[in-house]
Amino acid sequence: MQTSRREMLSILAAAGGAAGLSGPAFGLLSTDPVLAAFEAAAASDPWTLGMADAPAGGRDAVAERLQGRLPSGLSGVLHRNGPARFTRNDWRYRHWFDGDGMVHAWRLTPGEPVTHHARFVETRKWLAEEDAGRFLMPTFGSVPPNSQGMRGPDDMNAANTSVMMIDGALMALWEGGSAWELDPDTLESRGAKVWGEGLSGLPFSAHPKTDPDGTIWNFGQAPMQDALVIWHIGADGQLRRADLVGDVPGGMIHDFAVTDRSLVFLVGNLMWDRARLPYLDSFVWDDSRAMRVVAIDKADWSQRRVWDLPPGFLFHIGGAWEEADGTIRVDAALSDNARFATEGARDAMRGHVRPETDSTSRMRLITLRPGGRFEQAEFADSYAEFPQIDPRYTGLERRFTWHVG
Ligand SMILES: [Fe+2]
Structure with a gap:
């Protein structure tokens, strides 16, 4: 099925699914019961550290302890991404997938200590909510108190699901909206990746696949239209084709x-x-x-x-x-x-x-x-x-x- 860019954009408008909806207004809240339950569990269960809030801002550290030995010749950077900010203004997200993405870089150099650097992805959502000191947007699994209406999926893009290098650029990936481009050295955000004219904000999944020849396939889902956006990207990072496939x-x-x-x-x-x-x-x-x-x-x-x-x-x-x-x-x-x-x-x-x-x-x-x-x-x-x-x-x-x- 060939689809015009205009139709693609109409899919995008709906792709947030709940675009235009906003959350109910709340009055003054007493203690958030989810936050209270988490804090109680965290007092006794070290496992909860994985679901705790990471501090904001870039972080640099040298590994103080390395168990075992790095394989000889192993050098490079391991990037990872995951939800790491769940609480603002004493209110905690209701779903693990909502947390804002933090991208990590472990640098492995033979004969030198392993270093770790991490930074939150500065999505539009992150920047606005840092500014406001509270969550502003409904997310995948949560409706924060007094949240705003969305204009499109990137308004709730948490860029928190995976990470991928494409032709020298680091992409923090989500699935409902744009890939977020980062500087691979500093992890600073460059902004939403736009693959071509008329394709801004279309869903781009967190699990692209790279063929043996280096070309990249990905999809994005528009479930309310029973449709997928299919992406084909060259090894040079240039879009070869994007189109909508229905049914x-x-x-x-x-x-x-x-x-x-x-x-x-x-x-x-x-x-x-x-x-x-x-x-x-x-x-x-x-x-x-x-x-x-x-x-x-x-x-x-x-x-x-x-x-x-x-x-x-x-x-x-x-x-x-x-x-x-x-x-x-x-x-x-x-x-x-x-x-x-x-x-x-x-x-x-x-x-x-x-x-x-x-x-x-x-x-x-x-x-x-x-x-x-x-x-x-x-x-x-x-x-x-x-x-x-x-x-x-x-x-x-x-x-x-x-x-x-
Ligand atoms: Fe996944």
Whole structure:
């Protein structure tokens, strides 16, 4: 489906889903119960440090202690990103995914101490809320007191989900709006990345894939339109093509896979229903329908194959590859529910962990055969998330996936 830039922009206007809505006005608040619960948990549970607020401003430190030994010849910079500011004005976000992104750089140089530098991504949201001393915008899972209406998704862009180098620029990635460009040395923000005319603010997911030839594929989701924006970027960081592909059901999609021929989307059963605040509440669990898999032809985005699998939900995919007869093999951390998204990541803001909501995904290898047939095999009967593959094998047959257990 070819789409004009004007239509793309109309998608963008709706892509916030809740654009135009604003939160209810609150009167004077007594103690925020979520903040109080978190502080109580933090007093006794060191694990909660991972959900605590990081101090603002850039930070430089030299590692005082290094356990083990760095492999010889290992040198470079490890960048990471994650939510790190959850509280302002004594009010705490309700969902882990809401925290403002902080990008870290660990510099590894043989024979020298490891150094760490971190800095919040200075999104428009971050800058405005630093100024105001309170949260101003509804976010993915929260509606702060007296929050404002949004004009578009970048108003709530927390740039907190992952990080990627593209042709020498560091991108702090979210999924509902723009990539945020940073200076890779200083971690200072340069601003929202605009890939081309008319493409400002379109959703750009946090999990782009780099083909062996260096070109980059990504997607952004417009679930209320049952549509995806597909991005194809050259190894030189220049946009090759962006376009809208319709008729992909609006189940929340966080990650995807590529093969040498296809872009593969697994549409989980947390489905777009209607615009509500917070944005997460616009989705409802619906296991009366299949979990649709859509494979889009990289060479012709109008060509696709589909499979209907039993209902399920996922955040992350290991990878995929495709065989001569068109069979696709894809592995993912699959769950039969979305309770981590809807409950577990909310409990975490209170400092609570519940294995029954937080640890339900398992690694599964799905074989998608021609004609809509498929088979599934579960690897191991233990919790799995954050599958990773050797990036040199992106889209290619491989033997290994690494994951958190
Ligand atoms: Fe992710």
